[in-house]
Amino acid sequence: MPVNALTVVRAGALTTVQDLGRPGYAHLGVPRSGALDEPAHRLANRLVGNAARCATLETTVNGCALRTGAAVTFAVTGAPCPVRVDGRPGAWGAPVRAPAGAVVEVGPASAGLRSYLAFAGGVAVPPVLGSRSRDLLSGLGPEPLVDGASLPLGPVCGPPGAADAVPCAAPPTAELVLPLVPGPRDDWFTGDALRTLAGGGFRVSPASNRVGLRTEGPALRRAREGELPSEGVVLGAVQVPPDGRPVVFLADHPTTGGYPVVGVVPAPALAGAAQAVPGVAVRFVPVRG
Amino acid sequence: MTTPGPGRPRALPVGRDALLLEVGGPEEAQALHAELLRRRTAGDLPPVREIVPAARTVLLDGVADPRALAADLTRRAVPPLTTEGSAPVVLPVHYDGPDLAEVAALWGVAEDAVARIHSGCEFRVAFCGFSPGFGYLTGLPERLHVPRRATPRTAVPAGSLALAGPYTGVYPSASPGGWQLIGRTDTVLWDPDREPAALLSPGTRVRFEACP
Numbered sequence: 001m002p003v004n005a006l007t008v009v010r011a012g013a014l015t016t017v018q019d020l021g022r023p024g025y026a027h028l029g030v031p032r033s034g035a036l037d038e039p040a041h042r043l044a045n046r047l048v049g050n051a052a053r054c055a056t057l058e059t060t061v062n063g064c065a066l067r068t069g070a071a072v073t074f075a076v077t078g079a080p081c082p083v084r085v086d087g088r089p090g091a092w093g094a095p096v097r098a099p100a101g102a103v104v105e106v107g108p109a110s111a112g113l114r115s116y117l118a119f120a121g122g123v124a125v126p127p128v129l130g131s132r133s134r135d136l137l138s139g140l141g142p143e144p145l146v147d148g149a150s151l152p153l154g155p156v157c158g159p160p161g162a163a164d165a166v167p168c169a170a171p172p173t174a175e176l177v178l179p180l181v182p183g184p185r186d187d188w189f190t191g192d193a194l195r196t197l198a199g200g201g202f203r204v205s206p207a208s209n210r211v212g213l214r215t216e217g218p219a220l221r222r223a224r225e226g227e228l229p230s231e232g233v234v235l236g237a238v239q240v241p242p243d244g245r246p247v248v249f250l251a252d253h254p255t256t257g258g259y260p261v262v263g264v265v266p267a268p269a270l271a272g273a274a275q276a277v278p279g280v281a282v283r284f285v286p287v288r289g
Numbered sequence: 290m291t292t293p294g295p296g297r298p299r300a301l302p303v304g305r306d307a308l309l310l311e312v313g314g315p316e317e318a319q320a321l322h323a324e325l326l327r328r329r330t331a332g333d334l335p336p337v338r339e340i341v342p343a344a345r346t347v348l349l350d351g352v353a354d355p356r357a358l359a360a361d362l363t364r365r366a367v368p369p370l371t372t373e374g375s376a377p378v379v380l381p382v383h384y385d386g387p388d389l390a391e392v393a394a395l396w397g398v399a400e401d402a403v404a405r406i407h408s409g410c411e412f413r414v415a416f417c418g419f420s421p422g423f424g425y426l427t428g429l430p431e432r433l434h435v436p437r438r439a440t441p442r443t444a445v446p447a448g449s450l451a452l453a454g455p456y457t458g459v460y461p462s463a464s465p466g467g468w469q470l471i472g473r474t475d476t477v478l479w480d481p482d483r484e485p486a487a488l489l490s491p492g493t494r495v496r497f498e499a500c501p
Contacts (some may be wrong), residue, residue, distance in 0.1 A: 026339040026350065028487045031415040095400045128481045138421050140481060184301035184309045230418060232341030232348025256343050256418035264304030289302045289355075 004070045004121065004153045006040075009103055011145040012064035016210075017123050018116075019055040022131035022140070026255040033135035033236060034251050036274035037114055038267075040078035044118035047075035047095045047277060049158035054122025055132040057145070059115045063106035064145060070100045072153065073120040073160050079112030079171055079275055087173035092201055093168060095160035112171025112275035124154035136210050137252040171275035176204065178248065178265045178273065180238060180284040187227065189240070193220040193262060197246065199282035204276045205245075210252040212239075213273045215282055219244025220262065230258045236265040238284070246284075248273055298347075300359035307350040308359050312367070315427055315455070318345050319363055320370040321414055322491055325349070342416040342491045344425075377411065378492035379458065382450050384408075384499055386470035388438070392452060393434045402497040403471060406433070408494045412495040413455055417449070422461035422479030424489035433494060441467030450497070461487075472497075 018041060021034025035041030035058055042052045057064065063081055075095050077082050083090040084105040090096040098104050106115050125142045126133050134141040145151075168196045182194060202217035220240050233239065237249045248265055250273065263284070265273070276282070297311040298321055312318050322342035328334040335358060340353025352358050384404035393400040412428035430451070437453045442465060445451070451459045451468035460466060463477035474497075478488045489495060 022340050023351070025421075025486075026341045027491055028419045028421055029419060029423055069419050127495060129486060140421065148418050181302070181304050184303050229344030229346075230416075231309060231343040231346040232339070232350070234348070236304060242476055254418065255341060256416070261303070264307075284470075289305055 004072065004144050005151065006066040006068060006119070006123075006151045008064070008145045008147055008149045008151070009146050010065040012059050012106075013062050015059040015064040015145040016134035016136070017055050017125055017142045017151070018057050018058045018133045019131055020053050021133050021141055021251060022129045022135075025129060026232065029138070029255050030129065030140065031135050031252050032253060033131065033133040033141065035116065035133075036251050037078050037116065037271045039271050040114075040116045040168065041118075043093075043168060044075050044077040044116040045122070046117045046161045047077070047093070047166075048073050048120040048242060049156065049160045050120065050122050051157060054154065054157075055119070055125070057117040058125065059117065061110045061113055063115060063118070065103055066151070067103050068098050068100055071098065072096050074104055074161075075118050076106055076115055077118075077166070077168060078115040079109035081109045081115050093166040096184055110187050110267040111173055115279055120156045121154040121159065123150045133251075135252050137254060141162050165246050169271060171277075171279055175200070175281040175283060176272055176276040177283050177285060178269050179287045180263040180265055181289040182263045183261075183289070184284055186262050188222060188224050188228070188260040189262055190221045190223045194286055196220055197262070197284035198286055200281060202246070202279045202282040202284075204278050206278040208278065210250055212250055212253060213248040213276065215245050215247070217245065217282075220246065228258055228260050230256045233257045233261060234264060234267070236267055236270055237261045238263050238265060250274065251275030255288060297363050300363050302355065303348065303350070306352055306355060307348060308355040309353065310347045310349065312345055314345055315415055316370060317348060318342055319413065319427070319492070321367045322347050323370055324367050326492065339412075344416070346402070351424070363388075368401060371496075375494070376498045378488060379496050379498050380476050381476045381500050382408070382472045382474045382497045384450075384472040386472045387448065387470050388469040389499075392435055392469050392471050396433055398460065407457075407471065408497045408499045412497075414489045414491050414493045414495065416491050417455075420462060420464055421481075422487040422489065423458060424491075424493070426457040426489075426495055427455060429455060429456070435469050437467040438469060441465055445472070446471065448475060448478075450474060459489075
């Protein structure tokens, strides 16, 4: 094992290696994947002096813990959470130095769902199709973390970034407001479907995952029946299955789909969707393309 | 977004940086996809992150000015698909699938005729999806189209050759599936460590060869 490898002490509920994903392969059925809260991923990398494309760890709900092989700088962003080095509190949203053999702990999220843990040099597992992201839909990329696993780190590429304040949106706790550009298949729904979307009667479903943010609430009514032949689907597409409950497609979404897409949430708004816990109210605000 | 001229694709807006081009059917979608690839190679298409063909559409994703591109693409006629180009990929197949008898009955032929009929057709990858490297192959005459199985299988082995509706497909990896299985190939269709990872991509011509 290389001296600068990490050992997983506590994998957490779901911790995956993520980077900016593998765009450019949708025509082969390969999802884009990548960090669900991309601004948080980029910030974590910046704080430790990494390029944006370096891989970080994306935790879910209850964090994770790793033992360092050598002294290393790390940073935690995304969902706010306790950060500890050998049990002693460390800063969230700032570079932290951990000595060799120390246990770096990311605690449970106090708000939001997903925290991002960047190490100087980045997690250097072998890339698949140019990306180290774990894609949970098609199973590409490194397996989710398991206790005892070892993760190599790459060579340190720059000094940690200094920051007085970190620009980071707070996770949506009361309501997730998502802008929505109608189309391409909004004409498959009745005229009041957009009003229903804007009405705010939806909640984040516990069935949400990296593939999609599922919702509970009123059903959107179809203006036309029948089946739509499968067609290409983009990140942020709001697909409506036969039960009428909108699903917002996130990073691991399938590249084609056969249910009509009523509108698209522009990518910058999806970081909020990545952090919305089950039960949070969801409102779609129609905007012009 | 834009009204097409006769024989031109219709453009539908998709968010802020994508558009969906819709045509009349699968043949036209394949022709449009081939034409878009030709234009991209010729430097006659603005930068685009993804070009995703499907049953009767082609999605262009990651476009700087989708409105301008839509106006341009709906103005120009799409030349019909030509069958020229590179040699087809040949996949050796054992025609011994569990649904062979059912497909033979649906076709009204003897079981051993299925291999001869199927391997006599020339196929083309219309589009991919379902799982990485899974191609939807067109080329089966309409009278040979078969319905999906009433109950999907929970496990279909990798390499299974399958039919559903107008499409033929080969499962690149083991997965659940509801298509009729007529055979299997040992050829690896999907290997992320190989370049290219997918043996079949949209536009690839394919022929099946019956193994003795």
